[in-house]
Amino acid sequence: MSVAEAPVLHGRPGDLEVTDQVLAPLWAGSRAWAALLGLSAAGVGLLVVAITYTVVTGIGVWGNNIPVGWAYGIINFVWWIGLGHAGTFISAVLLLLEQSWRNSINRLAEAMTLFAVVNAGLYPLLHLGRPWFFYWLIPYPSTMELWPQFKSALPWDIAAISTYGLVSFLFWYLGLLPDLAAARDRAPDLRRARFYGVCALGWRGSSRDWSRLRVGYGLLAGLATPLVISVHSVVSFDFAITQVPGWHSTIFPPYFVVGAIFSGFALVLILVIPIRRVYRIENLITERHLDAMGKVLLVTGSIMLYAYVVETFVAWYSGNLYERFIFLVRRPFGPYASAYWAMWILNAFAPQLLWIRSVRRRPLPLFLLSVAILVGMWLERFVLIVTSLDRDFLPSSWDLYAPTWVDWSLLAGTLGLFSFLFLLFLRLVPIVPIYEIKRLRHELELGHAG
């Protein structure tokens, strides 16, 4: 069965039917939702405690040391920013590539991106020794007439991430306008009608509105596409521009970007699979979507495999004593070897199961695989950061790293914050773009799209 044969939309629901189906969760909550929200609020509480403790006491409450100057803070940062890649990739790149299957999942993915970027942005601030001076990394005309040093990758990070966050937000919000207007029009009471009315920014659904939306959306898509490539490339420069063995590598930008898309898609799957079931929108997010995302995982996972192999080969081929030690001794056989091998299995080998079509199409295996990939990608960043720093040039300064409860709390706390924001999103905003589904249906009826 070719891809084109699997439907992107089950049945041909009428316009009103689609609207009501998607808007239904906005009007009525559930106990389960409230319970989950409470749970994630507890996570947010933990995050607040951990942040307060860190800022008040000092970064020493983390496990970092010399030589391991960066650890969980940066691992989590890279992980979250990687997760934030799928949304824009789905929305922008696939839009430009005219992949119509993206329509049902793009809003979810974009929201996920936005929340992931919020989490990612927390870490670089917190991991500063003096976080209250974070703005010194931003180029602004200070009275000291001192600019950030542009040779360092960190001001690039600030620029890349803030741009990415802003464009992602605009892109998401612009696409949300017609649906917010629909919610306004269908709101059961005045209070909510007013709320959505304000949020809809006066959307009237006129031809002019629609035409400007198309133009603006297209432009933002064009703007967001290079960002997908640039953000994680820039993040990879934090490592690649150094001379730390295990970091100093030209393969990093593409390797990081692919890894980001890889983990981002895994997170989309983790979110979409339960949501489509709970919200009974299997007709809107179909097996065809799962299959397509599975294929993206397969492709990116295979690139990861290739990158791991090449990285190791180059370390050996370089003949460099320090690189060889990191790649051929330290990582595979050192005290963190379990993380290293788990990284290979979860990121490089497990996705190869996706060659099997039934794995790609069945929600449960896909879900489990996605969880494995998320864990694997976190471990990849752990291996990359910790096992390079703890064994660099002079054996006298070698030391191990162990996280503290604060490190774990920050990780758990950002997971809580992410879930909290996402649950609010599920409750407040139409999770599937209604107008895109309607357009898709029309196009399907007219035979324009597969």
Add this chain to the structure above:
Amino acid sequence: MTPEFPDGADLPPDELSRRELGELLGAAGAALSLAGCIHSPTETILPYAHHPGPITPGLPLFYATSMVLDGYATGLLVRSREGRPIKIEGNPEHPASLGAAGVFEQASILELYDSRRMRGLRRRDQPAGWNDLRRRFGVREGAPERADRGAGLAFLLEPTSSPLRRRLLERIALRFPESSVYAHAPTAGYGSRVAARAALGAALVPQHDFRDALRVLAVGSDFTASGPFHLRHARHFASTRRVSTPRDTMSRLYAVESVPTPTGSLADERLRARPSELALVLAAVAHELGAGSEALEAAADRLSPRQRELAAVAARDLDRHRGRGVVIAGEALDPAAHALAAWLNQRLDNVGSTVWYTEPALHLEGSPAQDLARLAREIDAGAVDTLVIAGGNPVYTAPSDVPFGELLERVEETICLAPYENETSTRCRWAIAAAHYLESWGDARAYDGTVSLVQPLIAPLCGGRTADELLAVFAGEESHDAHAMLRDLWLGGGDDGAGTRGERGGDRFWERALQAGLIEGTTLTRSAPVASLDAAVRLLEERLREREPPGLEIALRSDPTVHDGSFAGNRWLQELPDPVTKLTWGNAVLLSPRTASELAVGNGSMVEVETAGRAVRGPVFVLPGHADGALTLHLGHGRVAPFEPAAAFGFDAYALRPTAAPWVVPGATLRALAAGEMSARERRHHALASTQQHWRLEGRDLVLRQTLEELRARPDLAAAHRGPLPSFYGWEPDPSAAAHARDQWAMTIDLSVCTGCNACVIACQAENNIQVVGKEGVRKGREMHWIRIDRYLTGPPEEPVAVHQPMLCQHCERAPCEYVCPVFATTHSADGLNEMTYNRCVGTRFCSNNCPYKVRRFNWFDYSHGHDDTAALVWNPEVTVRERGVMEKCTYCVQRIRGAQIQARLEGDRPIADGEVVPACAQACPSRAIVFGSLTDPASEVSRSRQNPRLYSVLHELGTEPRTRYLVRLTHPHPELARPDARRPADAESTPR
């Protein structure tokens, strides 16, 4: 942009603005509070420098004084700012210092400002006054003297060489003829005294001069890093090992030792031997040199083939260099070893050239255990009713079979002088705060007899008294003013006890003496007695007759960082890594890898060491290079005094020390503790906190090593590790650099002479306000030292060669840290310094990640806060105290550079002379391993060191172009001696990960 109007143009003219008023009030307040801090002594003391006049705020003054350790004086110069001493440096004119200073001297300043010090005087739990004490024990008109002529009166002193104290003891003896004086010296040897009396016929001590010693045999002797003259010996020994061209020659050191020491790490031929075998090695050498005796042969037969071979080779080598060698036996060795060493020096014609004998500088020597045991018997017999403990902490340092603490409580009147409330003072009826030596007047002799003066830089902060003042009360002196007594002794005529007259020209003489910190011409006269081989053989026979009980031998050692325990409250010293194990905050049971595997224990295993029914518990540290079948335990840890939780780290090895054998305890057993036998709390308490986890070089060319022969054959070995590298961007140094700054600063470190003694580490800590992070901090890898001494082991694990490499900021010309800093907090200066701007640092730690030398240190917490106001007085006002969240590192002591530049500019913009700027580390280094100066001056010492064929850069291939460079470590092994291949990587037994 220039403002249109000048500042303040909008204010009413000629009136104080609100802001100016605030500034003035603030300045006045600061000045007042500053004035309040200064406790000037009332007596006149004179600065060392030619700097008459009052204190100039902002300018340091240097005063000469001396610190007394184990009775011997080391001359010091103390830098004083605004009336408070802030840094201790060596006195170049003093024979025991020669300008260098050891770790104890330098760290002692921390204790001056310790707010936990005892204050004033107390009787039982009540505060008392000095006059209460005088009324009770001094001479009073009308009051009768003791009827027993002092028979029940006993004094327990630390070993002392002080002429003043000698005079006071004489006066006490006049007043109380029946009183008795004991000296307890927990770190003293006893072998050399016994040997001297037996073999030389008089209680003489050997003096050594290493300047001309081409061949040195050191048996159990750490002469470059411990002992009263180690600074001098290290300087002189290093001078025989400075090779700047392949034509130069160097000395050869044979070291025989049971536990690796700094001196052993310099050895060209190092031999392991159990503590009980050390004397036998000397016997074997004597045997090789033709001393015929069955005992010598029997002793030699007990040695392993390798030990015998080395003894033979060393004997021949020493014989070929007669008159230009030294045989030196360690203080802790038994009498036989010392007697043999004395005979060997005589046989080798060394006596008179490199070795001579003098009377001991100490007039009260004491012993590590026996004197205290004698006193204990007296107390036990009820013969003591008043005991004066004038210093020391005998309850803690008593041998295990002397229950001194319990006995003390049976004495009616106990008077104790102590700097802190300690194990002894809490058991005494009277406790008197001891003055710090920087608050005291006094005198003492250096090891060669030079009379050294102790003069105060500050009035006693806690109302402390000196031992002399306490003894003066008992001597019935009218005045108890130490300064007056001292002047009286040295100017008022009378015999100072060593045949030298005090009268030398009045005030001029006194001024000169105070300025120099010593009295010239007071060295003890040399003698060259004949050493008797027969006496040595008799002592050896006695030794050989002793039955050796089965089991492990324990060697007890005074700790290289907390000494006998008296420095246990010193946080700098507690956090100072042991030069060999790199352990901080506590001690460990040291043993060899083979012994460890035989006993099935490993690094960090908790064990119980037991001997003669007494046991201690502690962690194991496996130390390659340690003798098999022996354990080494450092004294001075595990103190339980209530005042100092920090001092409670480690275990108390005194608990295993018997009176009969204070240094080597035979017949011990070691047992690994099962999981349930030690509580989790105890395990945490004993957990090892080492600043270095990994000892092998992993085949990396970080510490280049060559033998002298190799250097002659291949003088260009180091050339591959210096000079231009291929680069896309060209390799020419910036031609404009010289135009920007007159000087280009650089450092060269000679690895051939670095002993790893830590003097530089403490010097840097004191100079640069480096904070202490505590045991947990060290365990987490967060120690703050700007200079550390990396120690690597090469060669096979059973016979490793240890090499030391001081590692500090390399001040790279192409610094990897600089380009990654996002906020320009670390930048390069025109004169070649890699500078750190603390105010600008936001703490990304990117610079540390990218530093291949890992010399940057991060303030994980607010380490500088939480200190009380007194403790903060020790901080150098010229160096910023860093706040939390910023990175810091070695600055090449930029404050000293800038200070010299300002001075040079004031003096007509003259150039800075070579040697005018000396960083704290180079200044303290006893062996002058560190050379610092400007590269623009072709005649400077550092420029000349750059021409040395041994010059190389660490990690040269990275292209960082460090300004700190190293000289290849050179050894001079004996060509005939078979040895394990030192070049073979030591990774055979396990793969490092």
